[in-house]
Amino acid sequence: MIEFFKKYKAFFIGLIIIPIFYFLDTTKYLNIPRDQPFEVFIITLFWWLVIALPIHHYKYLITKKNVLLKVFAIIAIFFVALVIDSYMKVPDNPITFTLLLVFWLGFAYIIAPKFFTKYWKLITLIYAPLLLYFFYLRLLSGNLDAYLKIKENFPIYIFFIPIPLFFLVWVFEQWKWLQNLKNEKAKTELSLLRTQINPHFFFNTLNNLYALTIKNSKQAPDVILKLSDMMRYTIYEGEKETVKLLDEIEYLNNYIDLHKIRYKKSVEISFNYKDVNLHLTIAPLLYIMLLENSFKHGIDTLSENAFININLYDTNDAIFFVIENNFDPNEINKTKGIGLENLKKRLSLLYNNKHELTIDISNTIYKTTLKINKNA
Incomplete structure (x- = not known):
């Protein structure tokens, strides 16, 4: 105006x-x-x-x-x-x-x-x-x-x-x-917000890949393949207005697998998507920000007993993505990252008044729920 x-x-x-x-x-x-x-x-x-x-x-x-x-x-x-x-x-x-x-x-x-x-x-x-x-x-x-x-x-x-x-x-x-x-x-x-997604993750993964190749690890080819799929998805599928949940899930699984390779500590990660219609469509690269935060501010702050529980399901009128992780309150990162703010801006542009993003913090548990209306 x-x-x-x-x-x-x-x-x-x-x-x-x-x-x-x-x-x-x-x-x-x-x-x-x-x-x-x-x-x-x-x-x-x-x-x-x-x-x-x-x-x-x-x-x-x-x-x-x-x-x-x-x-x-x-x-x-x-x-x-x-x-x-x-x-x-x-x-x-x-x-x-x-x-x-x-x-x-x-x-x-x-x-x-x-x-x-x-x-x-x-x-x-x-x-x-x-x-x-x-x-x-x-x-x-x-x-x-x-x-x-x-x-x-x-x-x-x-x-x-x-x-x-x-x-x-x-x-x-x-x-x-x-x-x-x-x-x-x-x-x-x-478009600008999309370019801000996950640059550090790719750099960190390349560094891990470099270490694996030096050691002649059998995991190196698998890492290369997963990283290649993720980069392709980010570059090509990320420019589309919507993608199938099945593709988004595969992207998240690759992200989880690549992170597991670099952890030497005990980490429990569960991803349940049995109760969702895999053919539903959604804007790409929304969930990755929440998952990335769970690793960065959750697992990375704990020396043991770290966990991330993810539940993706749909109802008659909405798709729900619920992610829960524990964290060390003494290791809270005081610097404000762009990930969550980036997500909020993208949601307001893509699903204005047709979504809900709620965050619950209780003791050492951080829980985020993203609800997106199916008629959005």
């Missing part, structure tokens, strides 16, 4: 025309007819745009001399129409009326050329029949008295009705632009 106000602040500045009109009317320098609200609205709209649009397009105008020439040209058309109207003193002068219509359409083209080009067929479809009908009534329906009598049932301001309608369409176009901007911003932020 702040970006919207910044982009269109000129139109808020243009609203100064309202207190100006009110002041001029109060001081009797201007007579605002109380019985013609529509005409007052059209005139106010016109002068509002005259003030706001040059301010809004100031940077553009000062760099485009041809645009400035067009602006001066349509202003000249406007004043020519006023001079002709005051000189000829003919009610609803067709010449004046045509010039004013050209002025309005030229004004619309200058301020929003892309919009005008996009909807020129619709504009022509609306204005051409109206203009032809006006000429017919004004020139071919009889004398001036006959026209004025017809005009009572055909108010001339009907020609200006499309102008606020087109303005509303333009506002809608700008609203769509703002929504697209928000979506693009969210996609960019989401």
Whole structure:
């Protein structure tokens, strides 16, 4: 919303025309007819745009001399129409009326050329029949008295009705632009968050692999294969909007297996996913952050009897991922990592108001539950 106000602040500045009109009317320098609200609205709209649009397009105008020439040209058309109207003193002068219509359409083209080009067929479809009908009534329906009598049932301001309608369409176009901007911003932020996943894990695993190859360990080929699968999954599957739970589970199992290789102490890790539909889909690389935290702040802080219990299951309306680990309260890492905050941001972007992330800490047990609605 702040970006919207910044982009269109000129139109808020243009609203100064309202207190100006009110002041001029109060001081009797201007007579605002109380019985013609529509005409007052059209005139106010016109002068509002005259003030706001040059301010809004100031940077553009000062760099485009041809645009400035067009602006001066349509202003000249406007004043020519006023001079002709005051000189000829003919009610609803067709010449004046045509010039004013050209002025309005030229004004619309200058301020929003892309919009005008996009909807020129619709504009022509609306204005051409109206203009032809006006000429017919004004020139071919009889004398001036006959026209004025017809005009009572055909108010001339009907020609200006499309102008606020087109303005509303333009506002809608700008609203769509703002929504697209928000979506693009969210996609960019989401892409950035994905790049922050697990870089240290891969470096640590490569170091472990280096140690295994030096020792000619039989585990080395298996580590290479699992690490390769994880890197492929992170790079390719991680860019997808959703993946099957089966693939996500395989990724988590590889992560667990690679960690087990480097531990010489007693570690108990259980991963239960018997009660979940493996064909359900979910955004990739969500659970890995919680699992990584369990290792980093749980098992890595304990010298013995460390455990991680994971339970993945689904109900009629949601998928649950529950992970529980013990930790040493005296070895709490006081530095705030990016993992959990990263996860919260991704969840808000992907499953806003359609997820629940709860954390329970009791003595030496840390338990996290992530619930994601199936209709998200």
